[in-house]
Amino acid sequence: MSRTVRILGDALLWVAAALGLLCAVLAVLTSVCGMQVMLFSSGSMEPTIPAGSAALVAPVQAPDVQVGDVVTVARGTGELPVTHRVVGIEDSTSAGARLLTLRGDANAQDDPAPYDVTEVGRVVLSVPGIAPVVSQLGASRMLAPLGVVAAAFVIWGLWPRRERRSRA
Structure with a gap:
């Protein structure tokens, strides 16, 4: 025993x-x-990142972002950040910034407005559940x-x- x-x-x-x-x-x-751990409560990125997942997010300068990347961007003061896939990129009027059009993998439409960013968080890995x-x-x-x-x-x-x- x-x-x-x-x-x-x-x-x-x-x-x-x-x-x-x-x-x-x-x-x-x-x-x-400078990495962050993000917790997902919604299913907007399913099936790639299901609700209940945790992801490790690394900081990336806007010029290094590519279409297809899954990124986290700030939405505004007091709001939670959003993590969606980049579906479009345009030049911004701000120096070093880009306009990113994002869409959740489970969403039929793009996010309402592009995000004007100089830095984002790129999802490095995620662990479901x-x-x-x-x-x-x-x-x-x-x-x-x-x-x-x-x-x-x-x-x-x-x-x-x-x-x-x-x-x-």
Whole structure:
């Protein structure tokens, strides 16, 4: 029985370590590289990015955007950004800016007006179904329990273990 518990504990410790490494990598990408994690609540980009997905978005200058890219742009003060596919590009009157016409993959029509942008976020990768988990893990009420669980794993992983002596 104790061998099974030890194996299960070791497996849980490896899973926790992998999740911790993933969090560390995401922290570096967001703080050093300027990337963002976007959570999708609507299905406007289905089937490419279904509702409930999380995506990693990298900053890109407007001149580097191409038709077909999936980008995140700001809509206005107090509004959530929109992530849709670029279906048209025109020059803007502003220096370094472009007018992007966007449309969600699930939408029959383009967005109402082009977006005049100098920088956008380009979707690098998306993971379906993970947005609710990410959202809950980021809630303040979850931080203390997660800290306790992480501390318990560290203590358990570092706790000295008795070696069994073989009978010879």
